[in-house]
Amino acid sequence: MEQIMMVDLHSQYQKIKEEIDREIFSVIESTQFINGPSVKTFQDNFKNYIKAKHVITCGNGTDALQIAMMALGLKPGDEVITADFTFVATVEVIALLGLKPVLVDVDSETFTIDIEKLKAAITPKTKAIVPVHLFGQAANMKEIVKIAKQHNLYIIEDTAQAIGAEYTFENDKVKKLGTIGDIGCTSFFPSKNLGCFGDGGAIFTNNDEYAEKLHSIVNHGMKVRYYHDNVGVNSRLDTIQAAILNVKLKYLDNYNMARQNAAEYYNNAFKNFDKLQTPVVQDNSTHCFHQYTLVTKNIDRDKLREYLNSKEIPAMVYYPVPLHLQKAYKDDRYKKGDFPVTEMLSKSVISLPMHTELEKEQQDYIIECVLDFINE
Numbered sequence: 001m002e003q004i005m006m007v008d009l010h011s012q013y014q015k016i017k018e019e020i021d022r023e024i025f026s027v028i029e030s031t032q033f034i035n036g037p038s039v040k041t042f043q044d045n046f047k048n049y050i051k052a053k054h055v056i057t058c059g060n061g062t063d064a065l066q067i068a069m070m071a072l073g074l075k076p077g078d079e080v081i082t083a084d085f086t087f088v089a090t091v092e093v094i095a096l097l098g099l100k101p102v103l104v105d106v107d108s109e110t111f112t113i114d115i116e117k118l119k120a121a122i123t124p125k126t127k128a129i130v131p132v133h134l135f136g137q138a139a140n141m142k143e144i145v146k147i148a149k150q151h152n153l154y155i156i157e158d159t160a161q162a163i164g165a166e167y168t169f170e171n172d173k174v175k176k177l178g179t180i181g182d183i184g185c186t187s188f189f190p191s192k193n194l195g196c197f198g199d200g201g202a203i204f205t206n207n208d209e210y211a212e213k214l215h216s217i218v219n220h221g222m223k224v225r226y227y228h229d230n231v232g233v234n235s236r237l238d239t240i241q242a243a244i245l246n247v248k249l250k251y252l253d254n255y256n257m258a259r260q261n262a263a264e265y266y267n268n269a270f271k272n273f274d275k276l277q278t279p280v281v282q283d284n285s286t287h288c289f290h291q292y293t294l295v296t297k298n299i300d301r302d303k304l305r306e307y308l309n310s311k312e313i314p315a316m317v318y319y320p321v322p323l324h325l326q327k328a329y330k331d332d333r334y335k336k337g338d339f340p341v342t343e344m345l346s347k348s349v350i351s352l353p354m355h356t357e358l359e360k361e362q363q364d365y366i367i368e369c370v371l372d373f374i375n376e
């Protein structure tokens with residue numbers, strides 16, 4: 001059996017090595033390292049894939065979120081609502097822009113923003129909601145869209161972990177996550193479902209006005225060279241990364257399917273144990289399993305993790321500390337106990353190896369070790 005990895009990028013690369021290497025070397029030969037033709041091609045390919053009117057690539061997923069908030073003209077003091085249980089990037093850019101982060105607890109089954117608590121967090125100063133499609137699971141977009149309309153709020157979707165997942169509305173209209181709100185953001189960090197070989201990100205929208213602003217902001221706020229209309233940033237997807245993504249995008253649906261199959265295999269093995277809560281798959285959306293995350297019940301999660309590690313099985317805790325208890329985001333408005341679901345999850349979740357190259361033999365071994373621990 002091959003060594004088990006949390007994410008096996010090496011085996012994945014081996015399968016497409018020839019194609020990838022050819023693309024990389026052709027960029028090197030061209031020496032058009034910045035904004036070379038592959039960047040434009042990737043924006044077009046990605047636009048077709050995700051079915052958004054505009055795709056603007058940028059340096060990484062965190063930049064994507066920041067640039068989206070800048071493009072919407074959010075002003076210092078404006079309140080932006082997001083989930084307490086997520087990666088720090090969202091709240092980080094809210095803070096950097098001088099906006100006011102408003103944290104909301106999550107649902108214990110989907111791990112995405114709790115709709116009733118979201119409603120309760122809205123004030124006259126609220127300007128935007130940033131739902132996070134955590135671990136590849138869709139936030140409740142049907143309700144979020146309703147709430148946003150009712151209160152005239154922007155929606156910026158954090159799709160860094162859910163690229164390729166789909167959402168079906170009541171009228172049977174199907175949309176890719178990230179194209180439902182005003183602006184969608186994603187990351188091409190190597191371990192994401194669509195990852196490049198370094199940093200990368202993208203922003204998508206169907207709104208022409210936002211698109212123009214986004215194009216300008218990623219490029220120092222200029223449309224005409226050396227004429228700066230907006231305060232911008234320098235955030236670009238390298239040509240080499242775009243060339244790699246052009247190859248990998250063709251395989252994204254297969255990659256997501258491999259993850260879904262692996263998740264189903266885990267689910268079948270774990271679903272009948274009271275000590276494990278398996279991920280839910282919702283009726284109206286696909287789950288693209290960026291992570292396969294169990295909630296442990298009445299067992300010592302950290303001991304389980306240590307046990308798995310001792311059996312050469314990596315396992316991770318995403319995320320061990322809720323945002324409202326992080327030192328950098330300490331705030332008088334929040335204290336321990338305010339977000340009971342997030343606090344419970346941060347103590348009890350464990351993510352098992354999940355990637356496109358997982359073998360049945362490896363999963364059987366992982367399953368056996370998890371069950372050995374919980375049955376002991």
Ligand SMILES: *Cc1c(COP(=O)(O)O)cnc(C)c1O
Binds near residue numbers: 086132187
């Ligand atoms: C990875 C990630 C980001 C940030 O992406 P980077 O490319 O690493 O900057 C933002 N939000 C979520 C939920 C993520 O998982």
